[in-house]
Amino acid sequence: xxxxxxxLVAGVLLSTAACGSDPSSDARAPAKDTTLTVFAASSLKxxxxxxxQKFEDANPGVTVTFxxxxxxDLVAQISQGxxxxxxxxxxxxxxxxxxxxxxxxxxxxxxxxxxxxxATPPDNxxxxxxxxxxxxxxxxxxxxxAEVPCGAATAGLEKVAGVDIAPVSEEQSVxxxxxxxxxxxxxxxxxxxxxxxxxxxxxxxxxxPEASQVVNTYPTAVLSGSSNASVARAFTAYVVGPxxxxxxxxxxxxxx
Amino acid sequence: MSRPSRSSGLPRWVFxxxxxxxLFILLPLVALASQVEWSHFVDLITSESxxxxxxxxxxxxxxxxxxxxxxxxxxxLVLARTSFRGQGALRSLVLLPLVLxxxxxGIALLYTFGRKGLLGETIEVLGxxxxxxxxxxxxxxxxxxxPFLVVSLEGALRTAGEQYEVVAxxxxxxxxxxxxRVTLPLVLxxxxxxxxxxxxxxxxxFGATITFAGSLEGVTRTLPLEIYLQRxxxxxxxxxxxxxxxxxxxxxxxxxxxxxxxxx
Numbered sequence: 030x031x032x033x034x035x036x037l038v039a040g041v042l043l044s045t046a047a048c049g050s051d052p053s054s055d056a057r058a059p060a061k062d063t064t065l066t067v068f069a070a071s072s073l074k075x076x077x078x079x080x081x082q083k084f085e086d087a088n089p090g091v092t093v094t095f096x097x098x099x100x101x102d103l104v105a106q107i108s109q110g111x112x113x114x115x116x117x118x119x120x121x122x123x124x125x126x127x128x129x130x131x132x133x134x135x136x137x138x139x140x141x142x143x144x145x146x147x148a149t150p151p152d153n154x155x156x157x158x159x160x161x162x163x164x165x166x167x168x169x170x171x172x173x174x175a176e177v178p179c180g181a182a183t184a185g186l187e188k189v190a191g192v193d194i195a196p197v198s199e200e201q202s203v204x205x206x207x208x209x210x211x212x213x214x215x216x217x218x219x220x221x222x223x224x225x226x227x228x229x230x231x232x233x234x235x236x237x238p239e240a241s242q243v244v245n246t247y248p249t250a251v252l253s254g255s256s257n258a259s260v261a262r263a264f265t266a267y268v269v270g271p272x273x274x275x276x277x278x279x280x281x282x283x284x285x
Numbered sequence: 286m287s288r289p290s291r292s293s294g295l296p297r298w299v300f301x302x303x304x305x306x307x308l309f310i311l312l313p314l315v316a317l318a319s320q321v322e323w324s325h326f327v328d329l330i331t332s333e334s335x336x337x338x339x340x341x342x343x344x345x346x347x348x349x350x351x352x353x354x355x356x357x358x359x360x361x362l363v364l365a366r367t368s369f370r371g372q373g374a375l376r377s378l379v380l381l382p383l384v385l386x387x388x389x390x391g392i393a394l395l396y397t398f399g400r401k402g403l404l405g406e407t408i409e410v411l412g413x414x415x416x417x418x419x420x421x422x423x424x425x426x427x428x429x430x431x432p433f434l435v436v437s438l439e440g441a442l443r444t445a446g447e448q449y450e451v452v453a454x455x456x457x458x459x460x461x462x463x464x465x466r467v468t469l470p471l472v473l474x475x476x477x478x479x480x481x482x483x484x485x486x487x488x489x490x491f492g493a494t495i496t497f498a499g500s501l502e503g504v505t506r507t508l509p510l511e512i513y514l515q516r517x518x519x520x521x522x523x524x525x526x527x528x529x530x531x532x533x534x535x536x537x538x539x540x541x542x543x544x545x546x547x548x549x
Contacts, residue, residue, distance in 0.1 A: 099517070101517050101518075102517075105520075169416065169417065171417075171499065174500065174514055174517075176514050176515070176517040176518040176519075177517050196501065197416075197417035197499060197501060197504075198417050198498075198499025198500055198501050198505065199499075199500055199501055199502075199506075200499065200500060201495065201500065201513060201514060201517075205495070209499065212395060212399060212401065213399070213400055213401040214395065214399050214400055214401075214416045214417070214499075215416075215417075
């Protein structure tokens with residue numbers, strides 16, 4: 030029963046998942062026109078969109094399409110057969126999972142790092158100036174849940190700094206944390222340095238010295254299911270190369 | 286009730302897409318059940334975080350249902366038994382949460398009850414804290430489930446008609462007595478169906494809650510939010526908890542359809 034069901038259900042799921050790319054392009058495309066599908070962590074949305082455009086300009090005939098989501102969601106989709114050429118994860122754990130499942134071709138390359146920072150609304154209503162302030166129940170602090178990469182980093186930071194944050198909410202993703210701070214619902218949130226930079230004017234960032242000890246590393250890899258492996262390799266090389274690194278540095282990412 | 290006769294006059298080909306449609310709905314449920322790790326099922330659904338999410342969900346959904354009854358019954362009565370200018374437009378607007386994506390509802394609630402929202406300062410002056418509290422969960426659930434009660438009850442009121450009420454009032458009953466002794470007893474099955482549907486909708490509420498209320502164990506993390514979070518780290522637990530919600534949904538349907546089939 031189960032044997033029969035799984036492929037059926039997977040088939041239904043896949044046909045929906047494939048809507049994001051253009052399935053027909055492979056069939057009719059001559060060798061020159063290639064569509065590269067990149068699965069990338071949500072926090073890479075701005076930078077990878079820009080890198081993708083530059084890569085297209087540098088490689089006529091190549092179209093880069095993206096699917097941005099939480100890294101663990103992306104791994105789950107890839108392992109269920111979603112058609113993707115490149116995977117860029119927000120942490121090494123999810124890349125390790127993909128590697129262990131045999132989804133990755135070759136060895137993943139680290140292309141960026143990110144660290145946590147406190148974000149507050151521009152008027153900083155709770156007068157937060159250090160990580161210790163986030164332990165106060167009077168400060169409405171929002172963090173990521175420990176189950177997601179930014180939450181794992183938050184837990185690591187709490188341990189390193191010896192601070193026990195009392196959150197009013199543990200969000201599903203770092204963008205949800207940022208949203209709660211931008212809307213003024215929360216007094217403070219722990220987000221990535223790049224998130225503070227991306228929301229300049231809507232939040233202010235407060236550096237946390239201990240954060241440099243809890244570094245999130247972003248790896249990328251060509252996927253073994255890729256039908257355009259050579260273009261996929263060119264793309265990952267582009268991300269690691271000077272053009273990609275310039276875009277990432279401008280957004281606040283550090284080099285690995 | 287007799288079984289429908291085979292010679293119902295339907296062309297045979299109609300059964301093919303009908304069967305595909307039924308499979309389309311049932312197959313994912315079967316697939317979900319097939320993924321459950323039965324050996325750990327009890328452990329998975331009785332872990333501390335699961336239990337606290339289930340208790341929170343049941344508690345908030347029950348409060349939301351009571352709020353829906355308190356607000357929705359008068360709304361349905363006004364819509365079904367009176368007529369005034371703009372009633373049609375008002376009815377459509379009140380039903381909006383039915384068709385609105387819940388995340389949009391969440392954003393709208395944020396700008397109403399949030400700290401920087403329309404009523405934010407008033408609420409703060411009153412010394413109330415809505416942001417990130419269980420109250421916010423109840424508000425989100427009530428917002429999305431109220432139309433279910435209004436629709437069910439208004440339909441029941443219109444079907445029941447007004448003749449008994451007219452008779453009662455010509456016999457000298459006061460409007461409140463008519464409402465209490467005639468109108469509400471007549472539409473009790475519709476009212477019950479509406480309340481159960483509202484409860485079910487509140488139990489499943491996700492988008493508005495995660496947008497408006499946040500997510501903290503025991504305070505705002507209801508069962509759907511817990512499932513969404515567990516999926517990140519423990520898919521088996523997510524599947525097991527999903528099955529719990531499916532079972533609750535089946536019970537709800539049985540409750541609504543059971544006592545009086547024409548209620549839906």
